[in-house]
Amino acid sequence: MWAATAVAVVVLGLLAIAISRGIRRGAEGLPPQRHGNLALELTYTGGAAALAAVIFGLGLWFQAGVDDDPPTDLEVAVQGYQWGWRFEYPGGRVVASEPGRDPVLVLPVGQTVTFHLRSDDVIHSFFVPAFAWKQDLIPGRPIDLTVTPDTEGRHVAHCAELCGVDHARMNFAVDIVSPEVFDRWLATGEGAGDSPGPDVEDPS
Numbered sequence: 071m072w073a074a075t076a077v078a079v080v081v082l083g084l085l086a087i088a089i090s091r092g093i094r095r096g097a098e099g100l101p102p103q104r105h106g107n108l109a110l111e112l113t114y115t116g117g118a119a120a121l122a123a124v125i126f127g128l129g130l131w132f133q134a135g136v137d138d139d140p141p142t143d144l145e146v147a148v149q150g151y152q153w154g155w156r157f158e159y160p161g162g163r164v165v166a167s168e169p170g171r172d173p174v175l176v177l178p179v180g181q182t183v184t185f186h187l188r189s190d191d192v193i194h195s196f197f198v199p200a201f202a203w204k205q206d207l208i209p210g211r212p213i214d215l216t217v218t219p220d221t222e223g224r225h226v227a228h229c230a231e232l233c234g235v236d237h238a239r240m241n242f243a244v245d246i247v248s249p250e251v252f253d254r255w256l257a258t259g260e261g262a263g264d265s266p267g268p269d270v271e272d273p274s
């Protein structure tokens with residue numbers, strides 16, 4: 071806001087000076103006329119083009135890294151299917167939708183987790199609003215998604231792609247817990263991940 075105000079003051083000030091001088095000179099008849107200034111026009115055209123090229127290059131450079139796979143602490147295989155979710159952890163622990171029970175994806179806070187997402191029937195979409203990311207699961211095209219949860223708590227999550235008659239029931243919850251609680255849960259299945267029941271309510 072303040073930067074824009076400063077720019078506006080400079081631009082509008084110069085404009086006001088130009089207009090008032092033009093009005094004063096106009097009273098004395100037309101000022102000397104000139105055709106143009108090739109050097110000046112080349113300079114500001116080239117300058118603008120260079121600026122655009124730099125911004126474009128920075129964009130390319132940044133986007134090239136967006137989908138890079140960073141080193142990961144935990145890998146979870148995620149399968150979406152009509153109509154539920156299946157989460158498989160290292161060591162074989164599996165959490166999946168059951169009739170009347172939404173599954174809970176339990177994750178350790180502060181650790182980087184990579185989801186290996188796949189679907190074998192139709193397109194689903196893995197959507198945890200708290201992750202600020204939505205990833206489609208396209209049959210035949212497994213894809214990875216890496217996140218590092220930074221806040222403990224429970225989040226709601228959904229399938230975000232209309233995938234059939236029971237699409238609306240493809241809800242799940244995400245429990246972000248301390249690494250100690252997570253390790254105990256992974257070993258015993260206890261201490262986290264209590265199912266919220268058939269419909270996850272947003273606690274907020």
Ligand SMILES: [Cu+2]
Nearest residue numbers: 194229233240
């Ligand atoms: Cu779905």
